[in-house]
Amino acid sequence: MTPAQAIVAKELRSAYFSPIIYVVCAVFLVIFGVLSYIAVVNAGTQAIRLMQIQGLAAKINLNDLVFRPTFYSTAIILLLVLPILTMRSFAEEHKLKTFELLMTSPIGINHIVAGKFVAVFVIYLGMLALTGVVPVVLAMFNSFDWAPVFTGYLGLLLMGALFLAVGLLASAVTENQIIAAFLSFGILLSVWLMGALGSILGDTPVGNTIAYLSFIEHYDRLVRGLVDTKDLVYYASGILFMLFLTHRVVESDR
Amino acid sequence: MIDVQHITKRYGDRTAIERVTFSVNKGEVLAFLGPNGAGKTTTMRILTCFMPATEGTATVDGFDCSEQPQEVKARIGYLPETPPVYQELTVSEYLTFVGRLKGMKSAALRERMPLVIEQVSLGDVRHRLIANLSRGYRQRVGLAQALLHDPPVLILDEPTVGLDPKQIIEILELIKSLAGSHTVILSTHILPEATAVCQRVVIINEGRIVAVDTPEHLSARLRRSEKISLTVKTPPHNFADRLRGIPGIVSVFAPADGGVYLVECALGRDLRDELARFIVTNGWGLLELKTISMTLEDVFLRLTQHEDGMGERSGGETPQEARA
Incomplete structure (x- = not known):
């Protein structure tokens, strides 16, 4: 086991025994369940209405009526929930003075940052996997196109990873977990709103640049089933840039 | 290393x-x-x-x-x-x-x-x-x-x-x-x-x-002077003053109850021999005579004297020296 793997293993073990993870998971899954339930019920009402107007059994499109709205609202839950997942990563090491142990061990800071990131990502992966129940159950009752569901999940995966990377950065700059959580929430919300700001400015170079920087436009395309290299590059570079900044903060913060 | x-x-x-x-x-x-x-x-x-x-x-x-x-x-x-x-x-x-x-x-x-x-x-x-x-x-x-x-x-x-x-x-x-x-x-x-x-x-x-x-x-190195502690059985009433008369002695600390006298000698002068002879020839009954070297604690205190926050020292193990 390499040092980085040891950090991942230790983080996961700590998470397993920490109540935070269970609360975060439970809240996330309950809200996800409620949102998808609402979407399904809405879809049902629309189907009945269509039937009354057209007088025939309408074919309802689950992709448009259920998955897309659920994916959009999930992004908002992640904005609130993922900062809680990352807030302790570095902040707690500072507080408990275990940071000194990590920094005086013969391992690179990149291993520490990578280990921390992989650990929270694995937890997030688990959370996301549990939401898979919804499409599986829906598939038993109605047919729909799986491809946009997969790209939607890809979008959730990438955007969530970006949120986690931002959360790690926020956690590295403070030893107070609450500040870390609130800071990453603030950063994420601001970046989100940049999308709206970009659209106000319209199709100008400045407007387009600002809109590009916001993660929501890229997510939107993935949810609609469009896999564009541009969006994948956006997320990958965003995650790497955030991890790089985290590396710099950890390196200087001692 | x-x-x-x-x-x-x-x-x-x-x-x-x-x-x-x-x-x-x-x-x-x-x-x-x-x-x-x-x-x-x-x-x-x-x-x-x-x-x-x-x-x-x-x-x-x-x-x-x-x-x-x-x-x-x-x-x-x-x-x-x-x-x-x-x-x-x-x-x-x-x-x-x-x-x-x-x-x-x-x-x-x-x-x-x-x-x-x-x-x-x-x-x-x-x-x-x-x-x-x-x-x-x-x-x-x-x-x-x-x-x-x-x-x-x-x-x-x-x-x-x-x-x-x-x-x-x-x-x-x-x-x-x-x-x-x-x-x-x-x-x-x-x-x-x-x-x-x-x-x-x-x-x-x-x-x-x-x-x-x-x-x-x-x-x-930090012993600026030699200190000798003396216990005498029957010291005369002007014992301290008579000790001060011996050349090379800087000061004498006399206890009120006639217990242990502390004698400070000039640096580099070992007066143990003279002191012993002085007391014995006068018949006052020499019970104990020994030099006191500074402990690390004294050294530490002396070197960092102007520093406050000295509450951490490990407790009075050497009250005599501290008094002297």
Whole structure:
């Protein structure tokens, strides 16, 4: 086991025994369940209405009526929930003075940052996997196109990873977990709103640049089933840039 | 083994340590003594590559702390001021994690772990959560962590804090047994500890080194005058005045109840012989006569006298000297 793997293993073990993870998971899954339930019920009402107007059994499109709205609202839950997942990563090491142990061990800071990131990502992966129940159950009752569901999940995966990377950065700059959580929430919300700001400015170079920087436009395309290299590059570079900044903060913060 | 040259560390415009220079030979135990806030921890943090020095160089086993930190880190076992433990792990899980962090192979870890657990006597708590351990046990877990990968250099920041007297003796014995094969720097403000285990003492105050020497030399060097304590069976009423008449005697401290007299002689003058003859020929009955050398505690106090916050000293073991 390499040092980085040891950090991942230790983080996961700590998470397993920490109540935070269970609360975060439970809240996330309950809200996800409620949102998808609402979407399904809405879809049902629309189907009945269509039937009354057209007088025939309408074919309802689950992709448009259920998955897309659920994916959009999930992004908002992640904005609130993922900062809680990352807030302790570095902040707690500072507080408990275990940071000194990590920094005086013969391992690179990149291993520490990578280990921390992989650990929270694995937890997030688990959370996301549990939401898979919804499409599986829906598939038993109605047919729909799986491809946009997969790209939607890809979008959730990438955007969530970006949120986690931002959360790690926020956690590295403070030893107070609450500040870390609130800071990453603030950063994420601001970046989100940049999308709206970009659209106000319209199709100008400045407007387009600002809109590009916001993660929501890229997510939107993935949810609609469009896999564009541009969006994948956006997320990958965003995650790497955030991890790089985290590396710099950890390196200087001692 | 360890060489520190003119190290300065500034935090903003506050200077934590200034031009600190010392070196430690292989197998030597060196104690860092100083009041709180003197710069002991800062120096140790620079040596362990936890933070860089503003100026100056520090090398461990020939490797520069700022240029080859990984090489330095691999050779150092470090116990910080606060034991760096994860509360949610058990002792053995924690040590396994630290071993992996230090890049130990599974076989080496299996071999070293029981040994280290034995050395710091953690055997009966090895499967308990660190969160449920007392301060003394946590301190020992921290020590185990530093010893685990069998580093040639040990840097221990106040290793005996929070331990009970029996444990302190055990840990000091352990450190003593490591001397020779390991190079050890430990910081403390408890002086008997320093004298018990170390070959050399560095006294640091307000970020500057005030003295580097063996404990014996330090007290000898700082003995500004010779002091002799005298117990006389039937001293005359003007005994103190008659003593002052002897050439070379600077002052005499006479107790009100006629107990122990303290005689201070000029530097470099050994008047024991003359004093004894003086008392015996007068028939006053000499019961005891001995020189008093300064303990490390006196040295420490004298060197750091203007410093407040001296509440940490280990308690009045030498009331006579303190009075004199």
